[in-house]
Amino acid sequence: DAKTTQPPSMDCAEGRAANLPCNHSTISGNEYVYWYRQIHSQGPQYIIHGLKNNETNEMASLIITEDRKSSTLILPHATLRDTAVYYCIVRVGWGSDMRFGAGTRLTVKP
């Protein structure tokens, strides 16, 4: 079973920040938090990952709580092309599996 819990769907207005939450209360010390998204009919695409510090790249920011039991993916200025299913997963290193849950369907509206 997936080790993460996400809301099934969210809406966001175009140009506004989209904040997608993820609960991973059973995360262990050596597990990383990863975010992927899947646009219709395509394979999932990597967005960002982190261990315990907040991370930012050209696509998004990742905020991980101090106890590491939850995180938030932030898309700072959502566009219509950000409409997708977003997956939060946790992974360790060598030899690890990669389990996805059902994800959050984000709909960006004009």
Place this chain on the structure above:
Amino acid sequence: DVKVTQSSRYLVKRTGEKVFLECVQDMDHENMFWYRQDPGLGLRLIYFSYDVKMKEKGDIPEGYSVSREKKERFSLILESASTNQTSMYLCASSFSDLVTNTEAFFGQGTRLTVV
């Protein structure tokens, strides 16, 4: 560009047939994964492999087997296809070292229909 290539985009097979889904990656990745995706269920892990000839069961291995004879190729086998195996199948690969080489890459998927 990293490429994960799945042999077929669409496939139609008959019930009871033995079906092979092939996945090839060109980045020397240690890890390879097979998922199926059904509406409302997200991606479910069938099998994964972290090295040649090594395999581990995922959440739904029943009715499937896998083969990894070479590092770049990971095959999913449906020994006797059934209609409930009609689905989108996705292959992925990644390095093992998640600190420096982070992301998993996915193929475009094979939409399998069993009739």
